[in-house]
Amino acid sequence: MTLVEIKQVILDILERITPDEDLSQLKDEVPFREQMELDSMDFLDIVMELRKQYRIQIPEADYHNLGTMNGTVSYLFPMMQGLKKAHA
Amino acid sequence: MQAQIPDHKRIVITGIGLTSPNGNNLAEFRANLLAGRSGVVPFQTRYMGDVLAGVCNFDELRYQKRKEVRRGTRAGSVSIYCAREAIQDSGLDWSQVPKDRVGVYLGITEHGNVETENEIFEISKFNYDTKVWSHHHNPRTVANNPAGEVTLNMGITGPHYTLGAACAAGNAGFIQGMQMLWLDEVDLAIAGGVSESIHTFGIFASFNSQGALASHPDPTKASRPFDTQRNGIVVAEGGGICVLERLSSAKARGARIHGEIVGHAINTDATDFVLPHADRQSQCMQLALKRAHLSADDIDIVSSHATATTQGDIEECNAIRQVFGNRPSLAVNNTKSFIGHAMGAAGALELLGNLPAFQDGIAHATINLDEQDPACVLTQIVANQPRQMDRVRYILNNSFGMLGINSVVIIKKYEDA
Numbered sequence: 001m002t003l004v005e006i007k008q009v010i011l012d013i014l015e016r017i018t019p020d021e022d023l024s025q026l027k028d029e030v031p032f033r034e035q036m037e038l039d040s041m042d043f044l045d046i047v048m049e050l051r052k053q054y055r056i057q058i059p060e061a062d063y064h065n066l067g068t069m070n071g072t073v074s075y076l077f078p079m080m081q082g083l084k085k086a087h088a
Numbered sequence: 089m090q091a092q093i094p095d096h097k098r099i100v101i102t103g104i105g106l107t108s109p110n111g112n113n114l115a116e117f118r119a120n121l122l123a124g125r126s127g128v129v130p131f132q133t134r135y136m137g138d139v140l141a142g143v144c145n146f147d148e149l150r151y152q153k154r155k156e157v158r159r160g161t162r163a164g165s166v167s168i169y170c171a172r173e174a175i176q177d178s179g180l181d182w183s184q185v186p187k188d189r190v191g192v193y194l195g196i197t198e199h200g201n202v203e204t205e206n207e208i209f210e211i212s213k214f215n216y217d218t219k220v221w222s223h224h225h226n227p228r229t230v231a232n233n234p235a236g237e238v239t240l241n242m243g244i245t246g247p248h249y250t251l252g253a254a255c256a257a258g259n260a261g262f263i264q265g266m267q268m269l270w271l272d273e274v275d276l277a278i279a280g281g282v283s284e285s286i287h288t289f290g291i292f293a294s295f296n297s298q299g300a301l302a303s304h305p306d307p308t309k310a311s312r313p314f315d316t317q318r319n320g321i322v323v324a325e326g327g328g329i330c331v332l333e334r335l336s337s338a339k340a341r342g343a344r345i346h347g348e349i350v351g352h353a354i355n356t357d358a359t360d361f362v363l364p365h366a367d368r369q370s371q372c373m374q375l376a377l378k379r380a381h382l383s384a385d386d387i388d389i390v391s392s393h394a395t396a397t398t399q400g401d402i403e404e405c406n407a408i409r410q411v412f413g414n415r416p417s418l419a420v421n422n423t424k425s426f427i428g429h430a431m432g433a434a435g436a437l438e439l440l441g442n443l444p445a446f447q448d449g450i451a452h453a454t455i456n457l458d459e460q461d462p463a464c465v466l467t468q469i470v471a472n473q474p475r476q477m478d479r480v481r482y483i484l485n486n487s488f489g490m491l492g493i494n495s496v497v498i499i500k501k502y503e504d505a
Contacts, residue, residue, distance in 0.1 A: 017155075017158070018155055019154035019155055019158065020153045020154050020155050037155070041159070041223060041224065041227075044223045045223075048220065048222065048223065051219060051220060052214065052220050057219075
């Protein structure tokens with residue numbers, strides 16, 4: 001997967017777990033929580049969806065890397081670049 | 089006798105919110121009960137396939153965001169819808185209600201089966217890897233979930249909990265709310281019963297294994313209490329929630345009063361896991377009458393619990409006969425014949441659908457009663473067509489459940505005195 005495809009994976013997950021949010025204006029460099037209602041349980045949903053769809057295990061110590069879209073995509077790229085996008 | 093009780097000890101119903109398989113508010117529900125319209129439909133359940141069920145079609149998004157619906161449970165959505173509708177019906181200015189003086193007391197037959205089954209099904213797709221078990225499972229399955237979701241949605245900071253009372257739970261919710269008002273724990277009780285049970289295959293499978301799951305080529309004829317052709321229960325979902333408050337506060341704000349809770353009782357058979365016991369049921373009714381300072385002759389409508397199981401219906405008929413004899417002016421009706429068995433919501437819905445009788449004087453019918461089982465000894469069952477009554481001042485609502493729990497609530501037509 002490319003960086004763009006990984007970003008789309010995250011957007012798809014966000015769309016599912018925060019269905020009331022307008023994601024079209026999401027800024028990649030701004031923390032998710034400053035732009036949308038996203039609490040700790042939602043955050044765990046992101047981790048869970050990546051685990052289910054791509055068998056990616058993200059250690060709790062690394063959760064801080066998932067604060068923004070840019071941080072998330074950069075963190076996931078080494079793990080996902082060899083994967084194909086799943087049909088969620 | 090009732091007039092001697094001070095107003096702050098008299099508990100009245102000032103708001104009603106409900107969703108039933110044949111109506112999403114009291115007016116719709118009542119109209120369909122009077123018209124004989126069933127809410128039982130074909131339904132697909134996991135592993136079993138085609139079954140029959142009472143399915144609600146209320147708008148979850150009327151009072152919840154999509155994210156709330158996704159995060160919560162079906163029972164939570166049912167509860168929020170009914171609680172919001174009840175508050176709206178009460179005429180209260182919700183923004184001015186002190187939220188720490190509101191309590192939420194909801195009866196449930198069971199809770200958590202739906203989410204547990206869903207999660208087991210989900211991890212089965214991952215070779216039962218428990219690492220994909222949802223972190224939402226615990227908050228969704230804690231027993232207080234339906235009541236807790238109401239508090240989150242409405243900003244209520246007073247007490248909240250559910251009452252596990254099998255299929256007697258709807259009455260139990262009302263009784264708990266009334267008692268908490270008596271104890272001055274709260275000034276407003278959001279009380280009743282809810283059910284999400286059609287979304288767990290286990291309840292269908294268990295009734296089926298027990299030989300107590302209804303089947304019929306015509307879904308609308310499947311739930312047939314007291315009838316010779318009855319063959320079991322139609323499982324239903326739903327919710328019935330009331331705003332309860334003291335008569336003193338209801339009068340002070342000029343509230344419309346749907347009825348007054350004047351009698352209640354809960355007792356236990358202590359005889360069997362599933363089989364009911366007529367003697368204990370009749371004792372429960374007698375205790376409620378005694379507490380209401382009424383005699384059996386005062387009751388106009390008995391809203392029966394009968395679920396269309398062979399023995400259950402016979403036992404309740406015997407119990408009602410013990411208490412009321414053959415008095416022809418009594419009407420006995422049954423709501424499950426229309427909507428199936430709404431489990432934790434059953435007692436609540438069955439009571440609420442009868443309350444408009446205080447205004448229109450009509451006892452709704454028991455439908456699908458083509459040939460009354462001779463073993464169901466009652467002569468007062470309102471068969472298939474509603475009955476215009478000479479008077480309706482008191483309604484007695486039966487609601488019984490597994491493990492031998494019996495509950496009775498008596499409601500009086502409110503007459504300013």
